[in-house]
Amino acid sequence: MRDRVLSLSLRTWLTTLAFCLGISRITPAQTGSSDGISLPTELRVQAPGWWPTKGDRGRDEYAGSAACAKCHAEKAATYQTTAMAHAASRATASQILHEHNPLNLRIGRYGYRVETSDEKSVLKISDDKASASETLLWAIGVGHMGQTYLYEQNGSFYESHLSFFSEPHALDITPGQARSMPQTLEDAAGRRLSSDETQRCFGCHTTAATAKNQFDPGNLFTGVTCEGCHGPGGSHVALAHSGEPTPGLILNPARFNRVDGVDFCGACHRTWEDVVIGGLTGVGVFNVRFAPYRLENSKCWKKGDERITCVACHDPHRPLVRDAASYDSRCLACHIVSPDKKRTASHPGGACPVSASKCVSCHMTAVEPPNLHSVFTDHWIRVVRKGAPYPD
Ligand code: HEC
Ligand code: HEC
Ligand code: HEC
Ligand code: HEC
Ligand code: HEC
């Protein structure tokens, strides 16, 4: 831990140096990181260069995903079917709200009702004395696990007190919000977000909500678009149309080393360092959501093998694969299959004495944190012993 802190100050210095040099192409954030240690996203987005969730580029530098689809048709077609592509929508476009219309719930003295049409989605709350209503503007999350709603009041965004959960197809209290009975109708409706929280919420679930460092949700692209990861592609598109190569005009994350590659996904999924700095270690099963943190604690990671990254198991352009057996080849790229084989440089991992298939079903187990109504996959690859405490 100590050497991490020391090298962090060195990296902060390198960042400052890089910042002074100033660079404006779509090169990855110039953090000077090559020492193989996860960085906080805060540092990545302050450095010059592109990084997901960074809002310094102008809105007019973005081409939009339809432009990318003209030349990268296959990636565009499969990407359209992923959760990330639909990580947010206008509330009036939410399939969940239309399929469950109206939604009703009573909690204590408060009655809730959400009614949605193509023009408007309205949350009505009433108690025995009064009632209030809010126009829901945004539906955050495609709803694999849940969907949360945002509304605006006096220039501030609010997060709905209730979210829709796919299990059991009903409203319940939004994760992270107080579970005690709200005192007023306003509190029962939702929680005011600070402007910082608002920007970060849109930063991970939409693209270009912040441009030239100004938050302007009126001009965003819904969901995580191609450019949310690859950076604004206006110049790449223009030059590619003329048939010229476009070096340095669009980011290809395939060139990252494994730490930068995992930190890249961690811009939204939280990096190892984000989790440590954010005080999310030692909190028990809640940190199972943060795949980069869990993965980097695995013995499989700690040997320094470059082959273990998020994209080793997930193609970000395709939907999440739910078939456990399909991950076997990833494990067996490094692990020998049977104990009578010898470990080699390419296969440094030992053999399993128990099974030769569906490795993830036992070594990447499902964990359900309280009140989230969702099951997450523990990316801390290990032998999970019955009754052993959750390592956090
Ligand atoms: C007119 C056709 C065209 C359009 C439109 C287009 N691309 Fe490309 N793209 C190419 C070609 C050709 C290459 C390979 C040559 C190169 O790197 O310039 C490429 C390469 C890439 C690469 C790899 C770059 C590298 O350095 O290896 C990425 C990433 C990429 N495109 C993403 C996008 C995104 C995102 C969009 C939409 C904003 C987009 N492209 C729009 C033609 C296009
Ligand atoms: C700009 C933010 C952002 C970045 C960068 C990002 N993700 Fe995501 N990712 C999300 C959000 C938001 C969701 C949740 C989408 C939802 O369910 O609404 C998500 C969901 C996922 C899921 C779950 C899909 C499902 O079907 O439930 C996988 C797998 C995933 N991301 C992998 C990756 C990988 C791999 C990378 C890096 C190559 C990456 N993500 C980078 C924002 C991001
Ligand atoms: C740092 C990036 C980040 C921020 C900030 C963020 N999210 Fe997410 N969110 C994610 C990622 C990544 C996932 C998918 C993995 C997970 O569930 O943890 C996700 C998942 C979700 C889901 C579940 C989606 C599904 O399909 O089941 C909901 C709902 C959600 N977020 C709502 C919000 C709301 C509302 C805010 C802001 C008030 C917010 N998030 C802020 C990154 C972020
Ligand atoms: C969640 C982040 C994310 C999103 C969104 C995303 N990509 Fe990618 N893309 C990546 C990563 C990571 C790689 C490198 C993959 C690897 O290393 O195997 C990549 C690689 C590529 C490449 C280069 C492929 C090669 O063979 O070198 C192209 C082209 C590309 N993406 C186009 C797109 C297009 C078009 C979209 C939108 C339809 C898109 N990407 C959306 C993360 C993303
Ligand atoms: C990049 C290579 C790599 C990949 C990919 C990989 N591992 Fe490993 N794994 C290792 C190495 C190296 C070790 C440590 C071996 C040792 O110390 O004997 C290890 C250790 C383990 C251990 C022992 C952990 C402990 O706490 O003792 C298990 C279990 C394991 N891996 C399972 C898996 C499974 C299951 C997968 C696929 C989901 C996988 N590994 C993917 C390289 C890898």
Ligand code: HEC
């Ligand atoms: C060794 C393979 C492996 C690696 C590496 C890996 N994942 Fe996963 N991931 C899985 C498996 C298996 C699932 C569960 C698939 C299912 O639902 O059947 C999963 C599920 C997910 C989900 C869906 C939510 C959940 O917890 O079930 C997200 C988000 C995700 N991974 C993100 C990431 C990110 C980000 C990285 C990089 C830090 C990463 N994964 C690295 C194998 C991997």
Ligand code: HEC
């Ligand atoms: C049915 C559950 C199950 C499946 C499926 C499974 N394992 Fe295991 N694995 C275990 C258990 C239990 C142990 C601990 C055995 C012991 O210590 O007695 C173990 C141990 C290991 C070890 C540690 C060996 C050591 O010498 O310390 C590795 C590595 C491993 N498994 C890798 C894998 C890989 C790779 C796969 C898929 C090819 C896999 N496992 C499939 C249950 C499973």
